[in-house]
Amino acid sequence: MKFCPHCRADMVPAFIEGEERNACADLECGFVHYDNPVPVVAAIVERAGQVVLAHNVQWPEGIFSVITGFLERGEDPAEGVLREVEEELGLIGFDPALIGVYPFARMNQVIIAYHVKAAGEIKLNHELDAIKLVDLDKLQGWDFGTGLAVRDFVAKRNQP
Ligand SMILES: [Zn+2]
Numbered sequence: 001m002k003f004c005p006h007c008r009a010d011m012v013p014a015f016i017e018g019e020e021r022n023a024c025a026d027l028e029c030g031f032v033h034y035d036n037p038v039p040v041v042a043a044i045v046e047r048a049g050q051v052v053l054a055h056n057v058q059w060p061e062g063i064f065s066v067i068t069g070f071l072e073r074g075e076d077p078a079e080g081v082l083r084e085v086e087e088e089l090g091l092i093g094f095d096p097a098l099i100g101v102y103p104f105a106r107m108n109q110v111i112i113a114y115h116v117k118a119a120g121e122i123k124l125n126h127e128l129d130a131i132k133l134v135d136l137d138k139l140q141g142w143d144f145g146t147g148l149a150v151r152d153f154v155a156k157r158n159q160p
Contacts, residue, residue, distance in 0.1 A: 090123030113149030
């Protein structure tokens with residue numbers, strides 16, 4: 001951010017509340033760009049004994065992940081995750097169960113991950129171009145981002 005969105009003055013580095021931040025050079029304006037992490041909802045979608053992983057059109061080939069999306073203003077995360085499942089997969093989800101909350105510093109996000117059950121025919125929206133259906137007992141997580149939620153989901157399922 002080069003210019004202040006409030007008064008158009010230059011933004012300059014400033015040490016504020018223990019952190020180096022970007023702040024408006026006009027002290028009377030006082031705008032600080034905190035750049036706080038953005039919450040993202042993620043859905044591990046279970047359908048007919050399988051988990052639905054999807055490939056985003058912008059990702060390299062062969063990469064599949066769970067369904068994710070940004071919350072709308074004022075939206076309950078548990079409702080937002082069902083909305084994303086419907087928008088992206090065309091499935092009506094139900095029983096969203098919180099898996100956990102995961103930092104994703106590289107993307108400046110905080111991931112709020114749910115297990116969502118769903119039924120019906122999958123109809124991908126424009127953001128997705130392929131899916132991979134993984135049997136529940138073959139599902140494996142990975143060590144960053146939403147993969148940590150998948151790991152916890154798998155570990156919880158395998159508890160006696
Ligand atoms: Zn300003």
